[in-house]
Amino acid sequence: MPSFLKEFFNRNGTGMGLTILGLVLFWTIGLIILPQLSMLDFSFRPNLPPPEIGGPKDVYTLENYKYLIYGPEGGSQDYNTVDLRVFFRTLVAAVCVTIFNLILCYPIAYYLGQSKGSHIRIFAIMLIIPYWINEILRAFALRIIFGETGVLNTLFTGLGIWDTPFDFIRNDIALYAGLGYAYILLMIFPIYNVIESLDRNQIEAARDLGAPWWRIHWRVVIPYAKPGISSGCTMVFMLSAGALAAPQILGGPSSLWFTQLIYQQFNDNNDWPQGAAYAVVLLVTCILFVLAMMRLFKVNMGDIGK
Amino acid sequence: MNSSFLRISIWVYLAIFFAYLLGPLVIMSITAFNSSSFPRISPWECLTFQWFTELFHDQRILNGIKNSLIIGMGTVVLSVAMGLAGALMLTQIWPKLRATYYTIIIAPILIPGVVLGISTLVFWDRINRMLGLGADSVLSNGVFLTVIGQSTFIASYCMLVLVARLQRYDTALTEAALDLGATHAQAFRKILLPFMRPAIASAAVLAFLASFENYNTTTFTFGEYPTLTIELAQKVRYGITPAISALAFIIVALTVFFALLNEAKLRRQELVAAARRNATVQDLGGKIRLPGFFAGNMAAVLLVVFAVATITVVGTATVYSPDQCIANVKEQKRLEAERRIQELRKQREEQRKQREAQEAEQGGATQSAPKPSNNSGFGGVFAPGALGGGTDAEPEAEEPPKGNGGFGNVFDPNSLSGDQ
Amino acid sequence: MSAGIGVDLENLWIRFGDFVAVRDANVHINGGDFFSFLGPSGCGKTTILRAVSGFLEPSEGNVLIGGKNMKGIGPNKRPTALIFQNLALFPLMKVWENITFSMEIKGASAAERRKRADELLDMIALPGQGDKLPSELSGGQRQRVAIARALCAKPDVLLLDEPLSALDLKLRQHMRTELREIQQRVGITFIYITHDQGEALTMSDNIAVMRAGVIDQIADGKTIYNDPATAFAASFVGENNVFRGKAKRVMGDEALIATNRSGELVARISTANRGKLAEGDDAMMFIRPEAFSVAPEGASGDHFVTARVTHEEFEGNVFNIFTEGDGGKEIKVSIPNHGQSFKDHTGQNITLEYDTRNAVVVPAGELAAE
């Protein structure tokens, strides 16, 4: 028995040690690693009816990945432009949502992190409450607002600012607002946590030295808050790229989100391997993108989730 | 820069921010009380509680709530257990493995929920096949799959909450218990668990809420057991009614209530603790004068205001009857509709006359234009994205569907806009 | 009084990876003794204690309690109770619950536990404080609760890991006597760990002096003070002046040391090194500050040291003279204050005299850090 395990059982006792180890192994291997591997494996197989699974036709193939790039075999186009466009649009939009959220949330996080007083606690509750409300209902709420006869259109047409209702949904404004809305808290909290631990004196010192407020942020606060910022950005990016509810509810009829394609493959086309392949592509691309960004901004993996 | 200008701009910014954050919820809640069959606040028709009644008679919603509760319980138990085990492991794992281990257990937070749902489905389907079990086995049961799928990432949240507290735990306490003769299990139960209790409670609440509102993962795994969120998504995608607003209002109210309750409790504990600290210095008799529940406790005050408001609303709801108002509005709408039908008929008549005149002149084609038909049972309301603006209403105007229940009148402006 | 249960360490080695925390320790502790491990911080004292209480498996060798090998017996099965360096009182339990935790484990009723708690609270002079939380007690009170909690388990051996280090000086001195009294009253074996030689000397029947995982000497306090076995023990316990040099001649119990700086001096070879110190060996001679007296000017010989005075200080009961010494260190001389008049020697040479029986020679070795 390796000395680490021996020490582990010494410290926790046999019974407790086995319970802890069992739960951890079940979680990490049974729920995290094996299902992902299984999905990866599945994405390389053809779509077969259940009796044929494991049969002679069940061989590894790249066809599911080819489909994303070249479209159906013998299709009219050289490339699967529809799906590819959805894919890139999803990524770009997720980046935009992330940036929008960062710009929106940084001032609030800074304000909350640096102010004292009991109103901060009330603000914190006001921040958390929306997050406790169902994701679907939050999207629904935005739909009431952005709908053609929704609050905004009624307001603006009523005020005579524009005369025909503006279609927020078809123009994806509702979708972006909804995605931004959904993940505000995930952006604020990591940044807030870091900024809260920033010594006020550092800011005072910089101010004493005559630095203008934007330079204080640029040179003192932002470098300090970098782990929180990257943590928040990573989460918002991953979650908005992987969002399903908001695009389904707030997306216009023509503007699909990549997750919706995956959903269609599973539920409408009943082509699980194809859906799995799309899911793998989404996961791998997002991870690579995040890793690349972390490289670019020199952030450690260990900072995420703090 | 002028500091009062800065202060004002901060407050303006905060106001806009919180308007963005809370406005939608407030507006949605208000729409639950408008009798208009489309959720909105203007034009305000009548104050009504009918959407709540409708909500409570919706079997699918009720069933969804039941499933959500069952799945939520399962997820809470499994993910708190795994999260605690994961946190304990994190504090003792061999240093060389720590970074890898941390990456693995934190990864589910970042993996898109859709991917988790798919991988859970695919993996357990395979296990199920490998074991030669049928499609009705436990492993392919919607409740099992959903609990498993959700726990995969909810356990990571729990782990983060728990490890934060665990880091402040002095392992010497466990050793002291062992030294005094306790078994490992006793030391865990009597020392570590009580210490972790607040964090476990937070983790459990977090896990339950996360499970309750999860959509992305559940949508692939729910099988025969649609949760409330799934049901809501179906409803919202295929047509929205203020009954959903009513549900949202209830959830918002409950959330606000519990948030305030919790805050008031925390605040009170703080005040009591402060009083106790002072008291131990001052008097040994232990005569601690508890501060009033409200003293310096804004959250408690808000809580009471909120409770009173809720009671008022519920009280009003039981005695208030909006029938007259609704009847008035209906009557008005009917009149309006009739007027418009008349107008349209007239227009149509004139057009036909003109056309006939033209055709007669040209002596040409005799076909009449094909009528676009709408074969959706609910009329125009659900036509995908269609019928923007009022001008297309023409074809339907000839045969207005009877305003049945919530889906109301075609002339209701919202249905014309086909808000899809 | 050897009524209690004794503890033996046999060829005990404890390693953490490649790092050796305890090297071949052999210790016999009599039952009913107050036994101290004394050594600087980081020398492996806690490690030994953890091996005795069962939290650490020795890498090699055995721990015997009452003659019984403890291998494979967990901490909850050993007849020991440990008082932790930070006390480790259970923060969420009231004082009385803390004290009687060992009874709760065994399923004793609340009434029984209350009764026992009251007895123990009386014993530690905290009557009526059972319903407080540990956080509501002062440091000294907490200390006593930790002792009561350990005693409540009726251990045969009580292990104390620097229990007084967190207290202020006054309280520390008070607790020394109190601990010693408690030990004498309950009559069980106490194994006490400290880096404070004053604590070790005042309380212990026997002391083991430790240096970086090695036990240098085991003896009673007087022996360790007067007859140290190693240079480390001589320099760590009490103040001492060191004179480095070579053994020029060994004459039975005494040796003539050619010191680097102060000429040839005679001193007693410490008991542990008799017969071991050979002529020509590197040696160290130690003379305590109070063993010197000021000699008349011009005196010389093999028990006189002449050096230049750098400064002097008056401490009330003693008068300290510091002179230039060996290896950059000063020689300290303490003259008891009998009310005689002192002459200021600063800048002058002074001749010091000592009794050769009060100077000990040990083989050259590592000195304790200041």
Ligand SMILES: Nc1ncnc2c1ncn2[C@@H]1O[C@H](COP(=O)(O)OP(=O)(O)O)[C@@H](O)[C@H]1O
């Ligand atoms: N679990 C451990 N792993 C590695 N090294 C340890 C461990 N415990 C103690 N040590 C090392 O062993 C040496 C002795 O530690 P300890 O017994 O705690 O000293 P002290 O005499 O101050 O109580 C120290 O150098 C310490 O760093």
Ligand SMILES: [Mg+2]
């Ligand atoms: Mg120690």
